[in-house]
Every structure is written in structure tokens, then in C-alpha cells.
Amino acid sequence: MLVKTFGSALCGVDALTITIEVSVGGGSKYYVVGLPDNAVKESLFRVESAIRISGFHMPRQKILVNLAPADIRKEGSAYDLPIAIGILAASGQINADELADYMIMGELSLDGGLQSIAGALPIVIQARKEGYKGFILPKQNAREAAIVNNIDVFGMETLSDVINFFSHKEKPEPLKIDTRKAFFDEVNDVEQDFADVRGQENIKRALEIAAAGGHNVILIGPPGAGKTMLAKRLPSILPPLTLQEALESTKIYSVAGKLAVSSSLLAERPFRAPHHTISDVALVGGGAHPSPGEISLAHNGVLFLDELPEFKRTVLEVMRQPLEDRKVNISRAKFSVDYPANFMLVASMNPCPCGFFNHPEKECICAPGVVQKYLSKVSGPLLDRIDLHVEVTPVNFSELSSSAKAESSKAIRERVIKAKVLQHQRFKVHEGLYANAQMNSAMVRNVCEIDETGKNLIKQAMEKLSLSARAYDRILKVARTIADLASSETIEMEHLAEAINYRSLDRENWAG
Known part of the structure; x- marks a missing residue:
């Protein structure tokens, strides 16, 4: 007798329906x-024990047992349950x-208990799309x-529960879960609050600008200055x-x-x-059986890289394309998957190996040239993507x-939300564009118009502070965000001046 049950295979963050055909005969x-x-x-060994018990x-x-379509690789133990039910029915x-x-998915223990699976959310979304009545898991x-x-979603504890269901x-x-109620009851809960931070008003201001415009940010300072503490409060x-x-x-996450x-x-x-010992694959995703990396787990949130120069050079360089494209493509010989990676990069670093270069009180003990060598561990192309x-x-x-x-974080968040509303209105005709940081060079010229006085100010800054050419667009983007926070339609002189102040590492000879 031939019987069909239905499961699913994951492809990136989406699911593909798999038909489990079971034939029992001579x-x-x-x-x-x-x-x-x-x-x-190996599932048949678990299935046999679970059925007997x-x-x-x-x-x-x-x-x-045939898993169709046959040209897609089937991975994991989540097919145990549909195979067992198929054998019993056949x-x-x-x-x-x-x-x-x-649709049926689940891993079986030898005693017939059901173990959790990965990817339940994309699977149930696909099941609903294809018109299934329910999902058993x-x-x-x-x-x-x-x-x-x-x-309908039925959570089962054992194989016997599933058998009783179909019998x-x-x-x-x-x-049943009231999704909206469950979500909105928790959406404003924050564990970390800027109200707990003493001093550092200029750093709070910079993080407010970063949050409002979706800008990447790097914090440079001595040990114990509060870089990590401030970064952890950015999501609030x-x-x-x-x-x-x-x-x-x-x-x-599913x-x-x-x-x-x-x-x-x-x-x-x-x-x-x-941690800074992370590998390339763990950061961007991939592996023999591709799975999301840290940059995808940070999607719609914050990726914090503490002690940036301590990360391997290759690890940092593989982030360059995802920072621009806001997604990462994992390609293998027979397939390719995309994972979203729209995150804010927040990095922190000491200014030198000893940590006290430019310290107001303590003296740096690093040898000549060591500071520049330490800073050069972070490449120019990566710094170019940090506003x-x-x-x-x-x-x-x-x-x-x-x-x-x-x-408090709540008061700062209110200003950030107002600035975000202005940006949503500005970019509503541009699909996939939501923040000032995402503008390309052509849009910067149109959106970030400045008068002759402003142009002269940037010119003087680039000459006197020896700013690099790549800083120009970044300054304009940040100035546009500062103007949005001030609810200003135009970029004023004070907005440009503040934006110029946030280009420390673009100054030539900054490290002596």
C-alpha cells in the first residue's frame, strides 16, 4: 500500500514542501x-523503536520511503514523525x-517522545500558503x-498522541495565540537604559544620531571609558x-x-x-549545511564588534559586501541561498595596544609607529562604511x-522615532530604502543639498583637518540625520559642523 505524508525542507529562511511517499509491500x-x-x-532505527514502544x-x-522532489537534499531528523505515520498508515x-x-514534522526519541525541530515558523507559513488545514509538530x-x-497548530508530546489524533x-x-497582543505587550520592554549612564553626553548624542539615521558607528577610547556599556544600550x-x-x-532565529x-x-x-575569535563562516553564515551567521541574526538590530582590531582581517573583510547590500548570498555547487542582513554595525576599539593614546591623564607607552600599525588592522574600505x-x-x-x-532611553527614542518618520516620508517612493545611511551617491546630491557657505565649511574642514575624500558623502548623510532630529528641512551650518566632528579616523596623522 502506498501512502503520502507531507513535511518540509528549509531553503534559506523559506521552506519547501516535501512529499514523503511510503510503500509497504513484498x-x-x-x-x-x-x-x-x-x-x-538513520531515522528508521528511531522510527522502529518509537513504533514498538x-x-x-x-x-x-x-x-x-521516497522524499520528493528527489533532487533536493533532505537534512536533519525532523522527518522521523512523517515517516513513522506514513509507515503505520501504509x-x-x-x-x-x-x-x-x-503537514507533519518532528524528531522521534527511541521511547516515542517528540524532540524540537528547527525552522517551524517558515514551515507553517509555507503550509498556510499551500492551503493545508493544520500543522502537527x-x-x-x-x-x-x-x-x-x-x-491549526497542534503541539504533540509523543508519537502516540499523533496516532490518536489520526485515529x-x-x-x-x-x-491559539493572540499574536498582536503578545507582541505589543512586550515590544517596549527594555533591559538597559541610558538613564543609568553618568556623563558621556557627547557619546549618547552620537548614538542617538546613529539610531536615527541607521548609521554605522565606531567608538574609540581607552579601557574602562564605557564603550561596551553604551553600545549595549543602543537597542533601547x-x-x-x-x-x-x-x-x-x-x-x-527559527x-x-x-x-x-x-x-x-x-x-x-x-x-x-x-567574540573576536569568530570565524568567517560563523559571522556571515554558510557551512556544509548553510545556516544563518551572526550578521543575519542581527537583522533589524545591532551587531556589536568589541575590540575591532583583534578580529581576523579576513573576518572583517567578508562583511564589506553585506554592509552595502544588506543581505548575504551563500553559494554552493548545486544551490544558492540568501539571508537578510540589514543591521547596524557598532564597533569599539582602543586607540593603541596599551589603550592610552590621547588619554587626558595617562601616558601612552607604545613605541613610535605602533599606534598607526594598530589602527591599520582595520582596513580603509571597512572604515569607509562606518559613518x-x-x-x-x-x-x-x-x-x-x-x-x-x-x-532616559524612552525620551531619546521619541526623538529618534520622529526623525525616522521624516525619512520614511522622504524615501517612500524608493523601495527598500528606509534610512539616510542607505542613500547612494546620486541620492546624497539630491537630498543633502547645501548652500555655498556650507560647501566652504566642508572645504575648509577637509583642508585643515586633512579629511579624506571618502568622508564627504558620509558627512552629508550624517548632517541630514542631524537636521532630521532638529526637524529642519534644510541642512544648516551647525548640522554640518557637528557631522564633521564625527570623522576622527579620516584625519591624516590622527595617530601621530
Whole structure:
């Protein structure tokens, strides 16, 4: 007898429906075909044990399992459950009438328990798109899948529960989640707040500008000046995630298998801070079985690289294209996948190996030329993609011991949101463009018009401060964001002056 069940394979952050065809007939061997990997081939051992412990028997006949389409590689253990149900239906032990209405995925333990799977969210989205009545999966993934409406989601604990479902012995109610309520109840929760930071008003201002315009930023300063502490609070002043952004980010975390059991939609903007020993593949994604990297996990959020010069040169260079394209393409011999990577890069670094170059009190002990060599570990093309270079100085005792309450993240976020609204109106005719930092050179000329006085100011700055030519467009973009924060239609002199101040590393001989 031939029976079909339905599962899914992940392709990037999307899913593709897989038909599991099970035939039980004359013979005595088990076969799994359709380009399965080792985890899929081993499934029959888990399936046999789970079926036996659930009170049924494994047919002692030839069992042929075909995973169609056969030219797509099938990976992982999530096909255990649809294979087990297919075998039971094909051998006449359970009713097969409703199998075509449901997508089924889950890994089986030897005792018949169901283990969690990766990618439940994109799978259920694809199931709804193709008109399936419901999705049966492990209970651990049920909340994640239940955020998708117009499809019934059943979280099961064991193979026996699934058998009872199709045998009409026990049919639980589908899990229902009020997606909007669950999302908006948590969307404004922030753990870190700028109100806890004493002093560093100029750094807070720079991060406010970065958040408002989507600009990448690098913080340069001595150890203990607060670079990491300030960077960790950046997500608290970014605009709250929209429902669409939350869905995009949750899909990535779902595919990567990084969603907590109790999670449904991500409500906070991601903040990823990989260690400087990270590899190229771990940062941008890929591997033998491609999975999202840190830059994709930071999609719609912040990627923080602490101690930037300590990262391997090759790791930093592979970020250059994703920073421009806001996506990363992973290509292999037989397939290619795209992962979104629209993130804000925030980096921090010491100005020299000892950390005290340009320190107001402590003396730098680095030898001549060492500072420049240290800074040169970060390439010019990468710095070219960072709009704001901010020098961080230590906080003095009077500011540190002050009892005055600092401005809260909520107040700063309100100004950032107002500036974002202006940018959305400005770029509404340009698909995929949402922030000043994303403008190309042609748009900069149109959007960031300045008068002759402004041009003279930039000219003088480039000559006196020895700014590089690449700084010109960056200055105009940042000045446009500063003007947006001030609700100004035009870029004024003070906006340009402030923007020029954020180009420290473009100054020739900055490191002596």
C-alpha cells in the first residue's frame, strides 16, 4: 500500500514542501531514497523503536520511503514523525484519510517522545500558503508556529498522541495565540537604559544620531571609558520593531534553532556581540549545511564588534559586501541561498595596544609607529562604511558621583522615532530604502543639498583637518540625520559642523 505524508525542507529562511511517499509491500528490507543525509537514513532505527514502544508493530516487509522532489537534499531528523505515520498508515495500522490535510514534522526519541525541530515558523507559513488545514509538530515548537493565523497548530508530546489524533481517539484543540497582543505587550520592554549612564553626553548624542539615521558607528577610547556599556544600550533607543520586522527576525532565529521554547515572536531588536575569535563562516553564515551567521541574526538590530582590531582581517573583510547590500548570498555547487542582513554595525576599539593614546591623564607607552600599525588592522574600505567615528574619553569623578538623573532611553527614542518618520516620508517612493545611511551617491546630491557657505565649511574642514575624500558623502548623510532630529528641512551650518566632528579616523596623522 502506498501512502503520502507531507513535511518540509528549509531553503534559506523559506521552506519547501516535501512529499514523503511510503510503500509497504513484498520483501524484507528498508530503503530511504530522495537524496537523504545520514540523519534521515538513520531515522528508521528511531522510527522502529518509537513504533514498538507506542504499542504498534514495524512491518516485516519491504518498506520504501521516497522524499520528493528527489533532487533536493533532505537534512536533519525532523522527518522521523512523517515517516513513522506514513509507515503505520501504509501498513493499515492507522487511518490515512486525513493525512493529506496536515503537514507533519518532528524528531522521534527511541521511547516515542517528540524532540524540537528547527525552522517551524517558515514551515507553517509555507503550509498556510499551500492551503493545508493544520500543522502537527513537537509541543516545544508550538508557540512559535501558532503566531501564524488561519491554520491549526497542534503541539504533540509523543508519537502516540499523533496516532490518536489520526485515529480519532483524541483530538486536542489547536493552540491559539493572540499574536498582536503578545507582541505589543512586550515590544517596549527594555533591559538597559541610558538613564543609568553618568556623563558621556557627547557619546549618547552620537548614538542617538546613529539610531536615527541607521548609521554605522565606531567608538574609540581607552579601557574602562564605557564603550561596551553604551553600545549595549543602543537597542533601547531604536524604534520598536514593527510586526513585519519581528516576523522577519523570528524566521531567522527559527531557522537557526535559537528560539526559546516559551518564545513566539521576537519583541526586542536583536543585539549580537560575537567574540573576536569568530570565524568567517560563523559571522556571515554558510557551512556544509548553510545556516544563518551572526550578521543575519542581527537583522533589524545591532551587531556589536568589541575590540575591532583583534578580529581576523579576513573576518572583517567578508562583511564589506553585506554592509552595502544588506543581505548575504551563500553559494554552493548545486544551490544558492540568501539571508537578510540589514543591521547596524557598532564597533569599539582602543586607540593603541596599551589603550592610552590621547588619554587626558595617562601616558601612552607604545613605541613610535605602533599606534598607526594598530589602527591599520582595520582596513580603509571597512572604515569607509562606518559613518560616525566617535572618540570616547573617561568619565571624571564629579560626573560619576553625581546624583542627577540622566535622560532616559524612552525620551531619546521619541526623538529618534520622529526623525525616522521624516525619512520614511522622504524615501517612500524608493523601495527598500528606509534610512539616510542607505542613500547612494546620486541620492546624497539630491537630498543633502547645501548652500555655498556650507560647501566652504566642508572645504575648509577637509583642508585643515586633512579629511579624506571618502568622508564627504558620509558627512552629508550624517548632517541630514542631524537636521532630521532638529526637524529642519534644510541642512544648516551647525548640522554640518557637528557631522564633521564625527570623522576622527579620516584625519591624516590622527595617530601621530
